[in-house]
Amino acid sequence: MHTFAFIRPADAAAAVAAAAQANTAQQGADVRFVAGGTTLLDLMKLNVETPARVIDINRLPLDTIEAMPDGGLQIGATVRNSALAHHPIVQRDYAVLSQAILAGASAQLRNMATTAGNLLQRTRCVYFRDTAMPCNKREPGTGCPAITGSNRTLAILGASEHCIATNPSDMCVAMAALEATIHVQGPNGSRAIPIGDFHLLPGSTPHRETVLEPGDLIVHVTLPRPIAGSKQVYLKLRDRASYEFALASAAIVLTIAGGKVTQARIALGGVGTKPWRSPEAEAALLGKSADAANFRQAAEASMRNAKPQSENKFKIELATRCLAHALHMAATS
Amino acid sequence: MNSAAGEKTMQATDVPFDMTITLTVNGEPQAITVDVRTSLLDLLRERLQLTGTKKGCDHGQCGACTVHVNGRRVTACLTLAVMHDGDEITTIEGLGTPDNLHPMQAAFVACDAYQCGYCTSGQIMSAVALLQEPCGPDDAAVKELMSGNICRCGAYANIVAAIQHVRNNA
Numbered sequence: 001m002h003t004f005a006f007i008r009p010a011d012a013a014a015a016v017a018a019a020a021q022a023n024t025a026q027q028g029a030d031v032r033f034v035a036g037g038t039t040l041l042d043l044m045k046l047n048v049e050t051p052a053r054v055i056d057i058n059r060l061p062l063d064t065i066e067a068m069p070d071g072g073l074q075i076g077a078t079v080r081n082s083a084l085a086h087h088p089i090v091q092r093d094y095a096v097l098s099q100a101i102l103a104g105a106s107a108q109l110r111n112m113a114t115t116a117g118n119l120l121q122r123t124r125c126v127y128f129r130d131t132a133m134p135c136n137k138r139e140p141g142t143g144c145p146a147i148t149g150s151n152r153t154l155a156i157l158g159a160s161e162h163c164i165a166t167n168p169s170d171m172c173v174a175m176a177a178l179e180a181t182i183h184v185q186g187p188n189g190s191r192a193i194p195i196g197d198f199h200l201l202p203g204s205t206p207h208r209e210t211v212l213e214p215g216d217l218i219v220h221v222t223l224p225r226p227i228a229g230s231k232q233v234y235l236k237l238r239d240r241a242s243y244e245f246a247l248a249s250a251a252i253v254l255t256i257a258g259g260k261v262t263q264a265r266i267a268l269g270g271v272g273t274k275p276w277r278s279p280e281a282e283a284a285l286l287g288k289s290a291d292a293a294n295f296r297q298a299a300e301a302s303m304r305n306a307k308p309q310s311e312n313k314f315k316i317e318l319a320t321r322c323l324a325h326a327l328h329m330a331a332t333s
Numbered sequence: 334m335n336s337a338a339g340e341k342t343m344q345a346t347d348v349p350f351d352m353t354i355t356l357t358v359n360g361e362p363q364a365i366t367v368d369v370r371t372s373l374l375d376l377l378r379e380r381l382q383l384t385g386t387k388k389g390c391d392h393g394q395c396g397a398c399t400v401h402v403n404g405r406r407v408t409a410c411l412t413l414a415v416m417h418d419g420d421e422i423t424t425i426e427g428l429g430t431p432d433n434l435h436p437m438q439a440a441f442v443a444c445d446a447y448q449c450g451y452c453t454s455g456q457i458m459s460a461v462a463l464l465q466e467p468c469g470p471d472d473a474a475v476k477e478l479m480s481g482n483i484c485r486c487g488a489y490a491n492i493v494a495a496i497q498h499v500r501n502n503a
Contacts, residue, residue, distance in 0.1 A: 003350050006369040006415050037412050041372070042392050054369075056416055082405075086467055106481020107466065108459065109393055111405045112412060242480035 002050045009055060012062070012185055012217060018055050020187040020215030027138060027207035033057050033217065035078045036112040038105075039121050047131050048122075048138060062116075062219055065089070071225030077116035077218045081171065082107070084115060094223055096232035096251050100174035100269075103236040106243050116218035119172060119182065119198070120210065123165035124245055126150055136162045137206040144206075152311040153247065156303075156319075158273035163206030164309060165273060167199065168245045172275035174234055176267035177251035181222045187215040192222075199274035227263060230255050231333050235326035236269070237318060246270030248319035250326035254290075261285045261294075268302060271319045278302040281323060290331045292324070299323035354418040358383070359427025367414050374398045374409035377424060385425035385454045389483070396482035399455040399462075400424050406462035408481075425454035428461065436499050437461050444495035448486035456482045460496045464503070472497065 009015040015033065022031035032051040034040050035058055043049040062076040065087050073089055084090060085101035105113065127133045127145050134142035146154055146164055154164045172195070180195045193211060200208055212218075236249040249269035255262045264285040268276040281302035288294040299320040306316050353366045358381060367376060374391075377383045377400070386409060389397035393411040400409045401423040429435035434442070437460050447453040459482045468474050475493050484492065 001370045003368070003370060005350070006352060006413070034413075034416070037416065038393055041411050041413065045391065058416060082466075106396065107463070107478050108396060108399055108406050108408045108481045109411075112407050240480075242477050 001044050002047065002052075004051055005053045007053055007055045008059060009057070012060055012219060015055055015057055015060065016185055016187060016215045016217050018053070019217065022053075022214040025212040025214050025216055026209060029214075031055065031214070033116075035114040036080070036109075036117045038109050038113045039117060043122060043129070046129055048129060057217070068222065073223045075115050075221045075223070077220055078114045080111055081105070081113045081115070081118060082110040085110065093226035094174075094178055094232070096177060096234045096253060097171070097174040097223075099232075099234035100170040100236075100249075100251060103234060103246075103249070104170035115171075115221055118169055119175075119218060119221070120212075121167075121169045121172075122209075124168050125154060125165040128165060137165055137202070137209075140205070140207050147309065150311070151309040153245065153270075154309060154312060155273045156271050156306040156308050156312060156315050157268070157276050158201050159307065159309075160202045160204065160206070160273075162204055163202035163273065165202070165206065166245075166270060167272060167274050168270075169275060170234070170236060170246065170249060170269055172199070173249055173267045173269035174251045175221065175223075176275040176277045177253050177265045178223050179265065181224075182218060183220050183222065184212070184216045185219045186213065186217070190219075195275070196277055202273050227253060227255060230263070231330040233326050233330040233333065235322055235329060237322050238270075248315055248322040250319075250323040252326050252330045254285075254327065254330045256290045256331060259289055261288055261290050264298075266298075266302065266323065268319060268323065271306070271315055278323075280304055285327075290327075292328065295324045295327040295331075296320070298327065352415050354415055356414075356417050356419065357421045359423060365414075369413065369415050371414045372410050373400070373402075373407075373412045373414050373417055373422070376414040377409060377422070383424050383426050386458075387451055387454060389452070389455075394483070395452070395455075396459060397452050397455040399458040399482065401458060401462060404462075404465070406459050423458075425458060428457065435461065436502075437464075437495070440495040440498045441492070444491045444498060445488075446491040446495040447484075447488050452482060452484045452486075456484065456492055460492070460499070463496065464500065470500075475500075 031053045063078045066074045085098045127135045155166045182193045231254045233252045238244040246269045251267045253265040264282045266278045266281045281298040284298040284301040355364045387397040389395035391410045393408040398409040
């Protein structure tokens with residue numbers, strides 16, 4: 001591991017000021033915030049991340065979960081994933097988020113990993129993690145060996161000719177279905193970013209994964225007031241029963257009245273280059289009977305633009321069945 | 334290694350690469366100066382000679398390095414020692430003694446919950462933490478919450494039995 005300066009800022013403003021000197025907030029950043037460390041230290045050991053400065057934000061007062069006056073929920077940046085998943089309000093009103101978090105990683109990692117860190121979780125693409133290999137995300141312009149190589153676990157939605165890396169997060173998929181907002185404190189003040197706008201498609205700049213700029217510190221995430229009577233499900237399919245990344249997953253927030261779907265928010269994991277909201281599936285369901293045929297049709301709509309790679313064509317049918325079954329689970333819950 | 338972005342390359346020599354931290358390990362206060370790159374795992378094993386905690390993958394994937402930080406289980410390989418200034422650390426050496434085993438250690442012996450033993454300290458630290466976590470009564474719930482601890486000998490069935498023995502006799 002390359003050496004670095006370890007900085008413990010007195011407050012969020014000092015953290016922002018220290019990070020504002022960075023060359024970038026994206027791949028290649030020479031300044032990084034650390035909270036849980038489960039992604040950053042892993043990648044620093046691999047020399048995929050080589051920051052000259054690491055800013056420890058664990059002592060900042062960003063570790064609370066608070067009910068908001070508008071009925072929503074505010075989740076601090078350094079709230080541990082385990083604390084978030086087991087919080088009584090989350091379990092009661094945002095069950096899909098609790099289920100998604102508990103479907104990810106291990107108990108130890110969930111005790112370490114944080115809200116903000118999970119938002120910034122990096123891909124598990126083997127070429128990204130191996131500095132002996134070319135990778136447009138790690139070193140722009142070097143190429144993408146995954147496209148002709150090992151791509152069984154990689155993305156079928158949102159990919160480009162430059163990068164097909166999957167976003168690995170479960171938490172973000174649930175947050176996409178819940179329409180979370182990410183609150184950032186930066187050198188020029190604070191701003192709020194809808195989760196759908198937070199992660200970027202790879203396009204021709206796969207090293208840019210989010211809209212964050214140097215000095216931007218995620219301070220908390222807010223969830224809107226829960227949808228009354230909504231049925232929520234997170235279903236994750238993977239190669240092992242536990243402790244494995246998704247091949248396909250689905251987060252569902254559904255309301256049904258008189259046998260018909262009145263509201264549907266659907267996001268997919270394991271298949272996209274970013275947490276993948278599916279307006280196609282939502283539109284296909286709205287106003288329709290909550291039955292198996294319509295669930296299958298909506299699930300097929302979510303895969304309409306899917307483009308498989310050499311090893312992962314199976315993901316189209318897997319993700320279709322995953323979403324159809326998740327809708328069935330939600331409707332019958 | 335990274336050329337992704339790069340007009341300004343920062344020189345960080347104005348901040349020292351060693352730091353002195355104080356932390357409590359198995360009830361004993363420690364003040365120690367470490368290279369900032371030192372993982373909590375390497376601090377325990379290489380500086381404090383607490384070699385009961387094992388290094389397996391060094392990437393948070395195997396669970397052999399599981400210890401408790403302020404009572405919660407973590408993988409000591411994926412956290413820096415300097416992130417634990419003021420924290421309370423418990424390792425397998427702080428759990429019981431050969432003459433006075435922790436009930437979980439005794440249950441692992443009684444249930445033959447290991448073969449080579451390399452993963453065992455991590456398994457036991459995980460299992461002891463699990464006792465304080467939300468966990469359903471059945472074996473499936475235990476297996477789910479123990480999935481972060483890999484056993485290459487495949488002693489899983491007896492590990493689950495040992496944990497259920499302790500839970501059912503608590």
